Amino acid sequence: MSDVLRGGIALFSEAGIATPEADAVELLAHAWHIDRTVLGRRRLFDDIVPAETTAEFARLCELRRQRIPLQHLTGIAHFRHLELRVGPGVFVPRPETELLAGAVLAELAELSGERPPFVIDLCSGSGAITLSVATEHNGAVVIGVEREADALDWARTNLDHTRLGDSSVEFVHADATTLTHGRPELLGRADVVVTNPPYVPNAAIPRDPEVAGHDPAAALYGGEDGLETPALIIAQALQLLRPGGLFLMEHSEEQGPGVRELLAATASLTAAVTHQDYTGRDRYTVARRQTEE
Numbered sequence: 001m002s003d004v005l006r007g008g009i010a011l012f013s014e015a016g017i018a019t020p021e022a023d024a025v026e027l028l029a030h031a032w033h034i035d036r037t038v039l040g041r042r043r044l045f046d047d048i049v050p051a052e053t054t055a056e057f058a059r060l061c062e063l064r065r066q067r068i069p070l071q072h073l074t075g076i077a078h079f080r081h082l083e084l085r086v087g088p089g090v091f092v093p094r095p096e097t098e099l100l101a102g103a104v105l106a107e108l109a110e111l112s113g114e115r116p117p118f119v120i121d122l123c124s125g126s127g128a129i130t131l132s133v134a135t136e137h138n139g140a141v142v143i144g145v146e147r148e149a150d151a152l153d154w155a156r157t158n159l160d161h162t163r164l165g166d167s168s169v170e171f172v173h174a175d176a177t178t179l180t181h182g183r184p185e186l187l188g189r190a191d192v193v194v195t196n197p198p199y200v201p202n203a204a205i206p207r208d209p210e211v212a213g214h215d216p217a218a219a220l221y222g223g224e225d226g227l228e229t230p231a232l233i234i235a236q237a238l239q240l241l242r243p244g245g246l247f248l249m250e251h252s253e254e255q256g257p258g259v260r261e262l263l264a265a266t267a268s269l270t271a272a273v274t275h276q277d278y279t280g281r282d283r284y285t286v287a288r289r290q291t292e293e
Contacts, residue, residue: 004049008061015065023070030074031056067209079128084158086126089150091219093128096277097196100250100284101132104194107246108137116141120240122176122195122233127155129194131162134169141168147175148218177232180239193237196250201226231262238266241289253281263287
């Protein structure tokens, strides 16, 4: 096995892939139809890899060398405790977004009341945040809002795999920037509104080929400065939140000040604080709707 893995690692290193060993391990486990724990045990004893597995691994490695996203090759994106189904047409969730989901869960843990907490996830994509919240906070009612039909199909597929049923989660086919126009019954009801919106400036080209070539443009680009779509979503959040409700938005490391300015301009979303990701970069901002206006 060691020779097979070394070949994949070397190929990925030459291709400039940031995590060559982790990707090789993931693809070999996938080709062998085993999980990474089993692969680790077999790697410890340097088990012989079957010829058909070696051939499939070589095929996958060549695709990965071409910078096809790892998650498109395995069909799975790991997010918190979930294994999400992903592929062409949906944004692959990133590890840093796990912090955003965690912040929502921390807020819900502080709530008390007779009714279940109500969360709206705008631009839900694969359903990563929606399903993390629904599966990790017992009783939470969560709506995921997604405009793109392909992404919505992936989200609903992931809902089916969580076996939550329809009682606690709903995925809505709607534009997150105009949601309240078609769903007036949601006005002023949400305890939390969370979003990982498109925020890349239109003229910017993402550094990673996996992003530039495979993530859907609708999930990436947020207007000329990247903040046009986030500004529209902030306006929606203001209408959706109950007094005292919390708003959370992911953004790029440069956009914290701009997002805080947008929030300050509402006069009702106050006490904005920007939080950092695992690497110490600004990653998401939270604000609370005033209880008295």
